[in-house]
Structure formats: C-alpha cells, structure tokens
Amino acid sequence: MDAITSYIDHMFRSLPRTEEVGRAQRELQQMCEDRYQELRGEGASENEAVGRVITQFGNLDELADDLGIRREVDGVTTDDDAIDLSREEAEKFLRVRKRGSRFIAIGIVVILFGASQMIWFNASSGDADVNPLSVVFFFICVAIAVGFFITGGMTLSRYERFEKHTVRLDATSMRHYQDLRESEHGRYIASIVTGVITIILGFGFGAVSGILIEQWSGGSDLEWLAGFMPLIISFGVAVLILGGMRRGSLDRLTSEGDYDPEKRKENDLIGRIAGPYWMLALVIFLAWSFIGDAWERSWMVWPIAGVLFGLIAVTMDSWLGDRDKNRQRGRSQR
Template identity: 30%
Template sequence: MTVIDSYLDTLFAPYPDTPRMREARSELRALMEDQQQALMDAGRTESQAVGAVIAEFGSLEEVAAELGIGAELSGGSGGAQPAADPVLDREQAERYVEAMRRGRWVPAVAIPMFVLAALPLLFLIAVSGESPTGWALGVGLTTLLVLVAGGVLLLVLHGSRMEEHAEVTEGRFTLTPAVRELASSLRREHRRERALALGAAILLWILAAVPVILAGVLSAPDSTAPLYGVCGTLAMVALGLFVVLRSGWSETAAGALLQEADEDDLAATSSSPAIRAIAALYWPVAAAIFLGWSFLTGDWGITWVVWPVAGVLYGGLWSLSAAIGSSDDAQRSPARRA
C-alpha cells in the first residue's frame, strides 16, 4: 500500500462506504498520483513529492462539489444546504491565468509611471537653473499630470478587462485538486524568473541612492545639479518596479487560485475597519507629503527621510492590526468553548 493510499484511507474513513465514495476516492487518487509524478519529473524524490502532494491537498469538503459527494459528506440528509460557491474547473482557471499573463505589462508600466511623473518637472527645473522659467514649470507640471492620468487609466482599463474573472480575484469559488495542481505548477515554472527579477530590482533600489549622492558631492552648494541625481534615482526605482511587477503576475495568479490572502495587505486583511481605511490611504499620503515638502523647500537631500519614517510607522500599524486580530480571536475563543 502506498503512502497516498494510506492517506486516502484515513481521509475517507469517517464517511459511508458507498459506490460513489469509492469512485470519488479513485478519482482523487489518480489526481494525486499525477501531481506526484509531475513533481518527480521536476527533480523531487519520491518521498519529497508525496509529502508535497499531501501538504498541498486541502480538506475533503473543498472537493466535494467537483467529486459529487456532497450528500455523502453531509450524512445523506435531504434538508436544504447552504448555497456553496461555484466550482472553478481547470479550463476557467487556465483562462484566468492567460488573462493575467497577457495583462502583466499593465501594472508593470502604470505603477512606474507614478514614480516617473515628477521626473520631467525636476529635469526641466534643473535645466532652467536657479530661476525656473514659466514654460519649464508649465510643461513639467502638465507632463506630471498626464503621466499620473495615464497610469490611472491603464489600471482602470485592466481592472475592467479582469471583471469577467471576478469570482477568481475575489475568491468566490470552490477550489479543486486540478486547480490546486495548476497553481502549484505555475509557481514552479516561474520560480526562477521571479527570483532573478526580484534580485535585479533589489539591486537597483539599493543603488538608487548613488545618483543623488554623487550629484550632491560633485556639484556646487547653490547648484541645481542635485536634481539630475534625483531624476536618476527616480528612473532606477521605476526600472526596478517594472522588472519585479512584470515577473510577479504568476505569483499573483497562483495566490488567487489558491485563495491565499496577502497578509501584508492591511487594506484587505485587517479585522479593524479603521486600520483598513488608514492603510488604503497611507502610502498615497506619504508620497504627497514627500513631493509637497520637496517642491516647497527644494531640500531633496533631506526630504528622502519621509520614506524610512513612513516604513517604520507602517510596521507599527501592521503590529497594531495583528494585536487587534489576536484580541478578537481571544474573545471569540471563549464563545466557541461555551
């Protein structure tokens, strides 16, 4: 008897031994063995592959709809059951993955556009010297608004195209072994690509301070040359975002198919409505403070401190959210025990 057989025996033991349950067990066994073979073909040992298959498999209730064993799991009662989320079959999941693949360039372009929006204005101010001309300010501000508007428009259009897959993006579906296997294989196939992209992006972000440092050291005290360094920094940050966002589509798609919540997204996962509202506005407000302070004072060599301070405060906000969630769980526990 194989490990998978022993696992399935334990899994099906609490339920009646009906012909439909035996058939469902055979179907599930075939799916798990196929997934095990795929992992072994990818270089895993037999024991590693079996362990991964069993670890990735959820409860029997999650696949009851697809296997047609809902009545058996509920004890065969004929009473009305709560409406379940629709089953997501592999074909639907593959269409969602393809839509994500085709649209991967949209966030990779739109979000860096927000970072680059201020670059033309800063560059024109630097070219104009200590007293920027009206045309430089006018063209720079116009370009800034056009880039921001273009980024927003791209994201809105991408969101409208993905509305046909709303049940996936919102997690309103019943996960099946076939979809679980698709998501796992998607992660495996693109793991190296994501790792290389993330490494390149981190390198760019670490080195992004170099243009500002060099421009500040090599320029005269009253010169506008440091603005060229700021432009270089913004360009490197935007390039890093492009690289990592363009390769991150597979992880986003796999997470959605596996119904995994983004634990770092306080705006979506916090149990506190107040924290969700603050988190949704936090980084846009931080960006507005940074740009406003920088443009009004011109102290670009100092205003960067907004970002580490904002990062520390966001960590505090995350800790507060975790503490509130733990408190809520502790309050619910006595109620469950009662």
C-alpha cells in the same frame, strides 16, 4: 504523495482549527496513503495513483459523515456562493491579471519619469526656479499614468467577484496550479529581491549624486545625475508589482498565501484602510509640491508612503493573528 498532502491541506483549509477537525484530517491522510500504496503495489504509476486517490477521497462533503465532521463541514461549506472555474477560465484569469499588472507597472514608471524630467529640465536651464515647461510635462506624465492606472483597474475589475468568493477547481487543475505556484516560488523570491535591491540602488545613486554636486567644484553641472534616481526606483517598484501580482493570481486560484480563508479576513480590513491612506499620501504630495515649491523632492512621498503602508500591514497582520489565537484559546478553555 506530496500532491495528496497538499490537496488534503487545501480541503481542510476553510474548516475551524478544532481537535476534531485535526483528527479527521490525519485519518483521511492515512486513508489516502494506504490507498496510494495499494495502487502502487498493483502497478499504477505515481501520477495515476495520485489521480485515483484524489478522485476517490477528494470530496469532503461526501466523507464528512464517515469522518465525524458533518457539523463543521456544513458550517463552512455553504459553498453555494463558491465560483466553479474551468481550466480554460483559470488560464484566462491569469492572462487578464498579467495584463492588468503591466498597465499598473507602466503607470508607475511614467509618473516617476515625470519627476526625473523635471530635475533634468532644471539642471539644463541652470535656473533655481522650477521650469514651467517641466511642470507641464510632469502633468502630462501624470495624466498618462492615470490612464494606465484606470485601464489596469478596469482590466482587473473583470474578476473582482473572486475577491469575495471561493474559487473552486477540479482536482487535476488544482494540483496543476499548486505545482505551478511551487515551481515559480524561486522566480517570485527573485523578483522581490531584484525589486528591493533596485530601489535601494536608486536611493544610493541619488545620495552619491548629491555628494558629488555639493563637494565637487562645478558640481552644479552634475545636477542632471539626480534625475536618474526616481527612474531607477520606478523600475524596482514595477518589478515588485509584476512579481507580486503574479504570485497573488496563483494564490487566488489555490486559496493559499493571502487568499487563505484566515488571511482574507485580514486583507479585507487592510483594504478598507488603503483607500483613505493613499488619498492622504496624494494630498501630502500635492501640498508639498505646490505650497513648498519642492517638485524636485516631493516625489519621495511615494516610496516613503509605500514603506509605511507595508509596516502598517505587517503590524495589523500580527495583531489580528494574535487576536484570533486568543479567541481560539478562549473557546477551547470553555
């Protein structure tokens, strides 16, 4: 029964949240439950009963007149621009997204490794000035990381059209990916927790290293320890990227999470802000590094910028949600 409820929720997800649509959804839910119980009583297995119910009641366009929501369905279901996806194509989409996320995660690790090696070079030379060789290696790491970013971006761009269109799967495939998304929920939470803890441990390792360097006699011999901080943080960020993009891929196929029709409007606005925001972060990083001669510290721009961007996204999410609620309240009052 949970599969039927999830499927009905998906069917009505793109419709306006009106009283009439809510009534129609409850009515269809009851019809499906009655038919399910009838099939079970006839000896059908649970999976068979669910499949037959979805086959019979799974087309909202055909049921719109009986449910009295033809206007609402026609208003949203101009789904001629929807992309019909087979199970094979959906699996290929997941593989491509996984490969793209790996390229991006590796790029992050490489670029922060470049920051780590600068600290190690300077610690080994014992010179207060930046070692020129470490700067050369840093830019080599940046070049390699950019190569991974470009490769990852081009890999992901193969399915860029999915961002502006609804993905439409057959009932069996939709149920499969909804179940898969649910079964991987624990793994997704674990990746978020692991990534965040690793980043916090990275900062903690850097803080402890700084205390040891300052307070211990001969602490300058321990300066190389600080070089592990960017590397540890890079692994945490990589885990977050891999886990988040896997979840995003399943959200895309099931139109849930960030790809819920209501949520997509918010993501479009956040996406328009993201480009200028990260360009500004890059300018700050380069200016601080070159003008302030702070290569050993300027890498901190990236985790700080990431946290700030997260706060901006959450704030916009809340603001847009309140705005939509006020609009709906205004329409209902009229």
